[in-house]
Amino acid sequence: MKPENPILAGLALVAGLLFLSPVLYSIWMSFQTVDAYYAGELGFTLDNYARAVGQYNFARYLLNSLIVSGLVTLIGITFATMAAYAFARYSFRGGNFLFAATVATLMIPSHISLIPNYLTLAKVGLLDSYAGLILPAISNGFAAFFLRQYIRGIPKVLDEAAYMDGATSLQVLWRIIVPLSRPAIASMALYIFITEWNNYIWPLVAVGKQDLYTLQIGLARLYRINPGEGLIDWPLVMAASTITILPVLLGFLLVERHLVRGITMGAVK
Amino acid sequence: MSGISLRDIRKAYVNGPQVLHGVSLDIQPGEFIVIVGPSGCGKSTLLRLIAGLDRCEDGTIEIGGRRANDLAPQDRDIAMIFQNYALYPHMTVRENIAFGLELRGMKKAERNERAQSVAKILQLESYLDRKPAALSGGQRQRVAMGRAMARNASIFLMDEPLSNLDNALRITMRTEIKELHRQLGATMVYVTHDQTEALSLADRIAVMKDGHLLQFDRPDVIYDRPANRFVASFLGSPPMNFVAADMLPGWTGPHGLTAGLRPEILSVHAEKPSKAALPARMLLSEMTGADMLLHCESPAGRLTVSASRQDMPKDKEQFWIAFDLDRALFFDSENGDRVDLSVAMQP
Numbered sequence: 169m170k171p172e173n174p175i176l177a178g179l180a181l182v183a184g185l186l187f188l189s190p191v192l193y194s195i196w197m198s199f200q201t202v203d204a205y206y207a208g209e210l211g212f213t214l215d216n217y218a219r220a221v222g223q224y225n226f227a228r229y230l231l232n233s234l235i236v237s238g239l240v241t242l243i244g245i246t247f248a249t250m251a252a253y254a255f256a257r258y259s260f261r262g263g264n265f266l267f268a269a270t271v272a273t274l275m276i277p278s279h280i281s282l283i284p285n286y287l288t289l290a291k292v293g294l295l296d297s298y299a300g301l302i303l304p305a306i307s308n309g310f311a312a313f314f315l316r317q318y319i320r321g322i323p324k325v326l327d328e329a330a331y332m333d334g335a336t337s338l339q340v341l342w343r344i345i346v347p348l349s350r351p352a353i354a355s356m357a358l359y360i361f362i363t364e365w366n367n368y369i370w371p372l373v374a375v376g377k378q379d380l381y382t383l384q385i386g387l388a389r390l391y392r393i394n395p396g397e398g399l400i401d402w403p404l405v406m407a408a409s410t411i412t413i414l415p416v417l418l419g420f421l422l423v424e425r426h427l428v429r430g431i432t433m434g435a436v437k
Numbered sequence: 438m439s440g441i442s443l444r445d446i447r448k449a450y451v452n453g454p455q456v457l458h459g460v461s462l463d464i465q466p467g468e469f470i471v472i473v474g475p476s477g478c479g480k481s482t483l484l485r486l487i488a489g490l491d492r493c494e495d496g497t498i499e500i501g502g503r504r505a506n507d508l509a510p511q512d513r514d515i516a517m518i519f520q521n522y523a524l525y526p527h528m529t530v531r532e533n534i535a536f537g538l539e540l541r542g543m544k545k546a547e548r549n550e551r552a553q554s555v556a557k558i559l560q561l562e563s564y565l566d567r568k569p570a571a572l573s574g575g576q577r578q579r580v581a582m583g584r585a586m587a588r589n590a591s592i593f594l595m596d597e598p599l600s601n602l603d604n605a606l607r608i609t610m611r612t613e614i615k616e617l618h619r620q621l622g623a624t625m626v627y628v629t630h631d632q633t634e635a636l637s638l639a640d641r642i643a644v645m646k647d648g649h650l651l652q653f654d655r656p657d658v659i660y661d662r663p664a665n666r667f668v669a670s671f672l673g674s675p676p677m678n679f680v681a682a683d684m685l686p687g688w689t690g691p692h693g694l695t696a697g698l699r700p701e702i703l704s705v706h707a708e709k710p711s712k713a714a715l716p717a718r719m720l721l722s723e724m725t726g727a728d729m730l731l732h733c734e735s736p737a738g739r740l741t742v743s744a745s746r747q748d749m750p751k752d753k754e755q756f757w758i759a760f761d762l763d764r765a766l767f768f769d770s771e772n773g774d775r776v777d778l779s780v781a782m783q784p
Contacts, residue, residue, distance in 0.1 A: 323523070329517070331509070332510050333537035333588070334540040344525060
């Protein structure tokens, strides 16, 4: 397809490369040996990936991150969609207060809740477990707010038509609202997934067992790997970083179409 | 087939005005009822109450002899066609038609067969795999009808289903709805503000205004013997002329009445005719096809006359408008109620 404006297309390409350059540089670096890297020479090796996965347990960290982020996303988006549907469609006593409280959670910095969450989970004995990593993240006020606004844009007469067709409230949600909210749900799912994937502080606080480390914790520990003379093994760190960003990139590519629609919907609807 | 009985239905929205003030209606099984009235008169609210989409504060709704006030919409055996069709945009025509059947647990092969047969009746067979966005307004309307038909419900509710269609399509669809009623024999309650739809479709018409039921009767009765001046003015196109009866030539009846003269009972004459007539001059004329609508000024007030083109007066400044007083209707000028009066007037 020929670009409509070659100058604009050229500028876009330059801007794209500029944004992409740190990522490309880190990927390039991940294939260098540490000696070649510090000597300023060119080289190629897959050893950094082999070490990250074999020696430094990154396969396990990747699995942990996938389990934690996947479950947080699945449970979080389910709760957010159900809450959004209730806020958008039902009038009930205290509904406005509950919605205001949900929105108010957006104003609380996440670090404020760190200690109460820690104490609560310590009390119920859920620290050092997947549940301890997942539970504090499954309620997401922003997702509930965002989806509520989207659902309010879906004509209510569709719900009514479904009720007349014999649907229950849950069937209306599942068969009508969810399919029609797919762009917004996909955007929010990706948002929750990325947020949880990049979460560093909570796993650091909640988990002590190495078997439960997520990628971010594992990555931070790699800075301590010393190839000598106080140097950091950057090629190894970059190989681990590449492993860390790959699932997110794949996820983005999968839902990119929905994500763009979700972000722009407010502007064009 | 189920009948519907509404007893003293009252409804007010939260922090809003009273929408219905004690409406009572008895709809027989298999009847085609049209609820007609101006915007905001409560006709759609009444339909939503029958459907179960809203709840009334007071009164009783019976469907098929069973109290239905507390029944959920899905338990009332009612199908509804909405004003803007309310088709599910993410489903194909086939899925839209079969959705209600799927929710009732019908097997896929069976519901597809039903969707196919309904689509055949509505000439939608070639559109079964299309999404609603790829259909014209008329086709969408048919899908909405198909969705209701597939369910084999005993009651059909229709909320101004033709109001989004162009005039030609509206006339075609009107005939199809009439035919559908004949085929299905189901009870149908149809809401519209279009008096032509009301008169042409209904077995009985319910005329509403400001949340009150003004008259509920056969179309011919409502047209010929309207309960009051509002009903008389609402049904009939062009609308009825109203003049003070005292201003009519040779009037010997009681005072304080308003005469209602439908445009079709008036006739135009170049010379003073032998029957009752008023001198008039033409203000403007409209061509409606074979006929003309003449808007005239007379000593009794403004009159609209429906006349054939060849009857157009040559002298537009001076001609006569004649009428049969025994075809005129009379209303109390104070409260608007129709007064039964048989007066033989001579010029």
